[in-house]
Amino acid sequence: MSTPTITLTSADASMARFEKQTTRYGSLTMTAGLIFSLFGPIYLVFFSDLQIAPSMIWVAFLAVAATFGVLWIVEPVTYFPILGSAAMYQAFMIGNISNKLLPAAIVAQSSIGAKPGSKRGDLAAVMAICGAATVHLTSLLLFVGVLGTWLVSQVPAEVIDVARLYILPSLMGAVLVQSIVAMKSLRPTIIAIVLALLMNFVVLPAMPAVAMFATALVVIASILVSWVLRDRKALVTNTED
Helix, strand or coil, X not given: CCCCCCXXXXXXXHHHHHHHHHHHHHHHHHHHHHHHHHHHHHHHHHHCCCCXXXXXXXXXXXXXXXXXXXXXXXXXXXXXXXXXXXXXXXXXXXXXXHHHHHHHHHHHHHHHCCCCCCHHHHHHHHHHHHHHHHHHHHHHHHHHHHCHHHHHHHCCHHHHHHHHHHHXXXXXXXHHHHHHHHHCCHHHHHHHHHHHHHHHHHHHHHCHHHHHHHHHHHHHHHHHHXXXXXXXXXXXXXXXX
């Protein structure tokens, strides 16, 4: 029996080459960023008079890991289905993923009708992040570097307090709605919302100690429950097609 031959179109070949190159250079860039970010701490440990002992470094690392370690797993698992591999390198190098880069990617995908996780959606995420980073750097240069002190002095303190209180929740709410519209997956959406509500109004009041891991638990539980309660009929139909 002969082995079937898979013929790649020029678009598939170009996309495969794009993913291979972005993985290669993305890994190199992330490694370089890690090394440069460690130059300051290394200098302080070995070439300053701060007398930092190795035990102090491990205690500090464990303190940070206990607080943010869960995000090292949750964030890549959460963002990858929407951003794709190439945009993931960009996002984790730039930062401000949830409140800037992810909304930009979701809006771009929705604007052109690209499904998150598809090749078209991955390319849209890459271009959206490039645009978001450009706008961010330009606005920082103008409104912070040039006009920052003057603008802050002109804004009333009451307005700043209101902005701090409501801007982030409103932004995250808009991203949530945009994600629901873009994904068009009603069952996993309902499952995730129900589990999040249960975590906030049932689990956390009863067990406040799990607050640090609440996000991770909801994400993992949403994935597992969505998989268990998946629409098997639709999967069978797609397989037959």
